[in-house]
Amino acid sequence: MDSHGPVELKELKLGDHVAFLYKNEAEHRAVIEPFIRDGLEKGQKVVYVAETHDSKAILDSLRRNEFDITSYLDSGQLVVEGPGEIYVRDGVFDPHRTIELVKEEVERAVAEGYTGLRATGEMSWVLREPPGCERLIEYEARLCEFCEDAQCLALCQYDQRHFGSDLLLDVLQTHRAVILGTELCHNFYYFPLAALTGHSPPAARYDIWIANLLRFNRLLKGGSEDQVQLPRSEETKTIAKIAGGMANDLSTLLLAIVGHAEILLSKAPLEDPWRFDVQGILKASREATTLVNQLLAFGRKQMPRAAAMNLNAVVTNIQSRLVSTVSKGIEVVTVLEPTLELIRADFHQMEEVVMNLAGNACDSMPEQGKLTIATENVTLTEKHCETMPDARPGNFVRLLVGDTGVGMEEETRKRIFDPFFTTKEGAKGLGLSAVYGIVKQHDGWVDARSELGQGSVFSVYIPVLSAESEFEMRVVSPSDRLPGKGECILVVEDEHAARGWITHLLRGSGYETVEASSADEALEIFSAEKKRIKLVLTDVALPGRGGVQLIRELLSINPDLRVVLSSGYAEERFAWQDVLKKEIPFIEKPYTRVELLRKIKETLSTLQESKGQS
Incomplete structure (x- = not known):
């Protein structure tokens, strides 16, 4: 919610937790009366917890505005209570007990046929300092967390004339939205409960404040809240x-x-x-x-196999394939920068990005149109970045995929990167989500521009490979040069079908194998066969202690043992290396027979090299 002039209470909804900070009675009436009236008109049960204000005066003011408040009071849709009935039962304030009471009120309201509970309380009872009042901020944080998933809207009233700024600062941190006088504001200073009570609150608060600072800065420069929010909620x-x-x-x-x-x-x-x-x-x-x-x-769990590359090669490689698959009425135009800078990227993932964007563009032109794929070198300044939420200054290669299709309305444009969201019948809704994840992993971003009836333009920005960057050139060996020489390999895999194929392949390629379905079984086998086993190939996700712990224990027995870890979660391999305190050869699932044989050969060759040096 953005800031407003006169408060727009109709924007508030069940699930909101709002702090109301006011300085005079005029501001109080301007908010509370429409807050109560709006809730009743929406079929919600409304509970008002009074402390310093005369509830009769508030109700009389509603009556003067030609609102039939009596019928709501008689039916029980509007309830006025004192703080002792909610906050300070038995003279003691207990956050957990109070949350439970609110929960019971919500359940009762829904059971009575109302759409939810709208509650507002005057928090001045805290100034009487009842036992437990020092836990007020804990209560507010937990109430915010509760409301988020409940059919409840809570408005907490704080009179700025009586509360100190130190307490009000804490109040700000525990409400997602704030009404300041008569202005409804999105609260950039809000912290989730975990950030306030977690292992490292200062670090969590710092991260959130920095993110909010950037968002607020972009809003000031002309952006919108919709532009600023990332699609990954x-x-x-x-x-x-x-x-x-x-x-x-x-x-x-x-x-x-x-x-x-x-x-x-x-x-x-x-x-x-x-x-x-x-x-x-x-x-x-x-x-x-x-x-x-x-x-x-x-899910950003697929690790790019990055190397220095020219993005033009990707476009050229798929161009004939693309032309053969698009409708006859669609013209495919490529405009490639002849002096395009190199980037560090995974060639096949970049192909997937282009194909997904091009396919999405073609789907928006069912009969005819023009598909444009272009590349160029761009240098972005701070001014350029003002209109792109994820942008940063620097040198980039830009891939542009544009179409003359039906375009997108704003609501669709907001959701295009959400998983499983699609406007196409029979589609899986993963194409653009995959594009988003791949580009993010390459330290880039995607900028989407579209208007209904005006087509769409997707721009992908990938940082230029700097002159001092190092990259690996890999020589691919054919499979006939990858046979083993009788080395014994311990294969640890809990999935029977996968284990069977791996051992079958290795035996057929000149290796001896022994197999295990768990870490415990592998340790038992290795203890008996440690002189014969030259390499261990293990999955990470094993029942019990897991593959990483297994490798740690095996290396403690034989530090010279060669090991290869395997998983579908390539991105997490750096965490495994931190645990094991060394770099471990890794192969990502699903792999081909040639990829596995090459990895085994490469890993065993380091054993021969170490023997030659010793």
């Missing part, structure tokens, strides 16, 4: 976490499906009729892998 973050977990499990299953299908295909003669069926399995599995990667990208 708390609800969206929860969905991202669930999606990432699902994707990790699916990655393990796809590992086995793709792996076995590849083996079957490599052994089937060209004339074998079964080849068509196996190829169908592979095609479907790879499409499923793409979907998994979108889930991981949205």
